[in-house]
Amino acid sequence: MKTFPGGVHPHDFKHFSKQAGIETPPLPGKVAIPLSQHIGAPAKPVVKKGDEVLAGQLIAEAGGFVSIPMHASISGKVTRIGPFAHPGGAILPAIEITGDGEDNWVDLPEDPDWQSLDAAEIKKRIAAAGVCGMGGAGFPTHVKLSPPADKPIDTVILNGVECEPYLTSDYRVMLERSEDILAGLRLIMKALDAKRGYIGIEANKPDAIKQMRTLVKSEPNIKVVGLKLKYPQGAEKQLIYACTKRKVPNKGGLPMAVGVVVQNVGTAVAVYEAVRWRKPLVQRVITVTGSVVKTPKNFNARVGTLYSHLLEHAGGATADIGKVISGGPMMGFAISTLDTPMAKTSSGIVIMGIKEAQKDTEYTCLRCGRCVDICPLNLVPSMIARNVRYEDWDAADKAGCMDCMKCGGCAYVCPSHIKLIQWIDIGKNKIGQLRREAADKTKEKQG
């Protein structure tokens, strides 16, 4: 079975929610739609307080090429535009819509010719629907589909790995919407003029692998790749390596450098809907799970729905809550309030009890080298963290601080419980700041 070098084996905790079929929760009374749900410039509001909106109506336009527009996810009235809790843990601007309870939608007529559109039109519709990568990072999809002319793409990989423990949203989408995923993949391949398509799925989802395989039997250029159960199998560079043996260059290199584009399976469904019905991305499947959730669910929920609403309809908590994680437990954000809205990138929330959330004491580094053994990017995490601790930014940079993708494998295995990702994050911020300052200085000199 294919995989990548390094990696860790956390228990996958998927049993809580993997049997729960996708369900639509009751319509939320209000939603808060963040203007930043993606990598790039925030969207710019085109509505004002008091405006009546329909579900699917444009409420904020893209703030640039690397940006996406936002649409209302329920019908109702705009009641506030301002700071709101954000699923990334910060406080960021959002548009709050109080619902009228009617769920009136804009017209979404089917385009009968959707299968014969050209690449430019496909990309236009994807951009207009506000689609971004739904695996977590949220890179605008139309940008990924518009590589420069000197970087031809020959391979598209759909990411159905879902290597984060607990989460099962991609898994349920693969079981319940496999044909739509395939339709989305064909559209993405057409938009890029790519010859080959792969769908990468981790070995702990054998039924999804089987179902997708049956579906692509008659497709000579699409292959389902079963991948070894190992974290972070679903990280972009690791997935590309496992499927194609190509290595994406470090120091900020992108998959297009090796002729590959990776999209999440959920994104493929959004692409399919955007092209066939011009349907904007206003709902997605999100897992609500954890040891203290009464009935863990996979919800098809509206973007902007508050986590408190989702938890309530998953039966609530059976014990005191210790930690709420927006996303998966390896790379997700611990948030301080359940009144946080879900975004287009929200694949799940994990609710932990008091005991699970307890902090471990940090010991000194034993130099055991476990972090070095497992780092999928072949870095020396302990050395980066030590350099950051002593504020030796140059050494931290040289040790590969900026290359780290923060998968968290090192901190997971560290017997001294050193918060390696926290140190590396501090390093990334500081080194980024120093680089920007240096760039400004050079500009000043030249100007």
Next chain:
Amino acid sequence: MRNTFAVSASPHLHDKAGVASVMWQVAIALTPALIVSVVLFGYRALTLTMLGIVAAVITEALIQKLRRVEVCITDGSAVVTGMLVAFNLNVASPWWLPVVGSVFAIAIGKQVFGGLGHNPMNPALLARAFMVASWPTLMTAGFTPTKFGSINGLSEAVKAQLPDAITGATPLTVAKALRDTTQVSHDVAVNVINNLADANVISDLFWGNVGGVFGEVSAAALLLGAAWLAYKHIIGWRIPISYIGTVFVLVWAFGGVDGMFSASVFLPLFHIFAGGLILGAFFMATDMVTSPVTKNGRIWFGIGCGLLTVVIRLVGGYPEGVSYSILLMNIFVPLIDRWTMPKPFGEVKA
């Protein structure tokens, strides 16, 4: 329902292993060798080990109190150090020797540098070097045969060819003397070296039926513990295999007295199972604090240890070189780490 949630950096899951579990696993892995030494040399082996452990733990606690840092004697690291110090002793040692050794190991070998994780050299080996320098006779002479009567595995017929002074010596001392032409004639040396590579001798060395410091005589018991540590992912293959592999190749090449590759291909087995190589390669060179963190660095570290061990055993002044070679390589660890920084995944020239 509570409304305050813990907020921390990712990841929010953690592997079960902690510092204490790692250290206690090492202590467990050393237990088979301790049991075998009690069988071979009697309860005094256990008494000396207990004295070493108690002295190490008390010293650790006292110094941590003095330094006003958290007392963490329950993490098991002092217990392991105490065990390893005692394992380096002759079973006939006086009771105070493991005590002095353990106090030195913890105080000078570890705590002066800042405690666990900060010591540049293996504390137990440093203590051994200190004891050998201070009480050379107690540390290197007067070894007794095991309860089964063997001291070096050689048959009476072979012993009869040797000078009296070394017939009752431990295997490595015999091997050393054979390379000294003033003590042993060339023909006798060739003959006895071939006998050292004999199946009976190697079997005695493997099971531990030879004289020597009590913790390292039984390769079998140590290997059992090492297998446990490997299974628990506490030690990796890189250091022990490169260390022992280097010893194998070098002894094969230079172990004979008639030029390169003149010795039997089984002579390396004698050198691997004799003395402290198994204990050193699996339990001391692999000490995580004092070995390289990079994967290639660990291989170079093992090769360096092997090279120095063979040089000391075949050319140097001592019969045994494991402890000095590991200590010397410990000093090179920061340099090795720097020279062997791994290439990041997808490395491009900037």
